[in-house]
Amino acid sequence: MSDLVFIAFPSEDKAEQVRRQILALQREYLIELGDAVVAVKTADGQIKLNQMMNMTAAGAASGGLWGTLIGFIFLMPLLGTAVGAASGALAGRLTDVGINDQFMKDAAGALQPGTAGLFLLVRRMTTDKVLADLRGVGGTVMRTSFDETKEAALREALAACATAATPVAAPAAPAPA
Structure with missing residues (x-):
């Protein structure tokens, strides 16, 4: 089961x-x-999603390749490439892999203009090592499907920004009498 953050x-x-x-x-x-x-x-106020993979471009490339191969069979490779790329791009545009785009747009509506949010769909993680690496990066947890203890640990790790960045000075030695 995956968790959403x-x-x-x-x-x-x-x-x-x-x-x-x-x-x-x-x-x-x-x-x-x-x-x-x-x-x-x-x-x-518009929401823009920066996906890891552009499904439209991937679909167009795949469709173009298959269209070319099928076009060679019917002795029309250019027409096959064009039709394949167009149909692949359409299929890629309609494909939604991972987190639902409409859900992300609705949730990101809570952001202030000019800010950004990071959506993560976590399948598995070594919690202690991941949280140690994220310690002090900042950010505010808006939503999560973690249990309460994991969510509290994540909030604590992100909030450690000010304390992790500022070294604690040693107390001054008392002046000789």
Whole structure:
């Protein structure tokens, strides 16, 4: 079973930076993601989703390849490529993999204009190591399907920003009498 996490950030750059950090954790096999999407609320209130994969382009490329192959059979490779690319792009546009796009747009409506949010669909994770790596990145947990203890640990790790960045100074030695 997967868990959904939605974290708000003050800027699109910060949300993208944290997404890259989490994808690096995935390459280390510490977390397995089903999806990771950055949602940006523009100054005019529109919601823009930055998906990890552009399904329309992938569909067009795949459709173009298959259209070319089928076009060779009927001795019309250019027509096959065009028809295949168009139908592949349409199929890719209608495909929704991972987190439901309408759900993300509705949830991202709670963001302030000019801010961004990161949606994560987490299949599995090594909680202690992932939270240690996310310690101090900032952000506000907006929604999660974690149990209460995991959610509290995530909130604590993200909020550790101010305390982790500021080293504690040693107390001054008393002056000699």
